[in-house]
Amino acid sequence: MARRLPPLNALRFFEAAARHRSFVRAAEELHVTPAAVSQQIKLLEDYLGVALFKRGKVLALSESASDVLPLVSEAFDQLERAILKINTGNSAGPLIVSTPPAFAARWLVPRMDDFHARHPDVEIHLLATRRLVDFSVEDVDVAIRFGTVFHPELNVERLLSETILVVATPELAASIRTPADLSSVNLIEDDCHIMRGDFSEWETLLATLGVVNTPLKIRRFSDAELSIQAAINGLGITLAWGSLVANDLKAGRLVRILDHAIPTDLGFHLVMPKNRTLLAKVTAFRTWLFEQTAEQETA
DSSP: OOOOOOOHHHHHHHHHHHHHTOHHHHHHHHTSOHHHHHHHHHHHHHHHTSOOEEOSSSOEEOHHHHHHHHHHHHHHHHHHHHHHHHTTTOOOSOEEEEEOHHHIIIIIGGGHHHHHHHOTTOOEEEEEOSSOOOTTTSOOSEEEEEESOOOTTEEEEEEEEEEEEEEEOHHHHTTOSSGGGGGGSEEEEEHHHHHHTSSOOHHHHHHHTTOOSOOOEEEEESSHHHHHHHHHTTSOEEEEEGGGGHHHHHHTSOEEEEEEEEEEEEEEEEEEEGGGGGOHHHHHHHHHHHHHHHHHHHO
């Protein structure tokens, strides 16, 4: 028996417009013009014989549309999952991972040999960038991102909770016995995290340790990777996320200063569209990531 369904393309446009409560945002998602969205909505309303939206200064759903939207959205979600399930075992093409440059260089890349040894059939393409990913238009499977707030339609899992550490080479650290000694050495600032508000400036931090009204020798770098590498090269003392210097602390390239640590509610997260969780290569990468973070936390 033939199914009695409205035009599916018009239904897809309705679902996007209703979900966003906006023809403009629906058009952006579907890569068409707002006029095209309006045309498809009118087509669906004519087919059904009911108004789906209350048009005014603010776009609102009619009572009928409000009733059916959850069912229509779930139907499209199930259809998407069904199509992805067909390709679940398909590892053709690389797993594309977007990650901040510092996390890629200092945490992920040093561990990649282990992943490739376990999953030789999965090729990983790393995109090192601080720019947020638009999964709807970019060819990216998963992202690793830093922060606390993410889009509610994404699947978000915390990988690592972060603490700020004060670190330097063993040679430089040997000269620091009290907080006041910090004013006699070069202090490295990471402009990126200071501008984001993640790190305090050295002057503010030292004030909490009782060091005030003292000239400081500040050396500035644009991001965490440069700041940490500068500290490894003996150029000064820096603040760093604990996970990004874990390997350096273990190897003795860096040591903690005054055993000072600053807890935060921030961390690195694994972020992806909810439909990507079904892909075999994504599952393999996710499982491996959490094994690695568990090992770090128990080390």
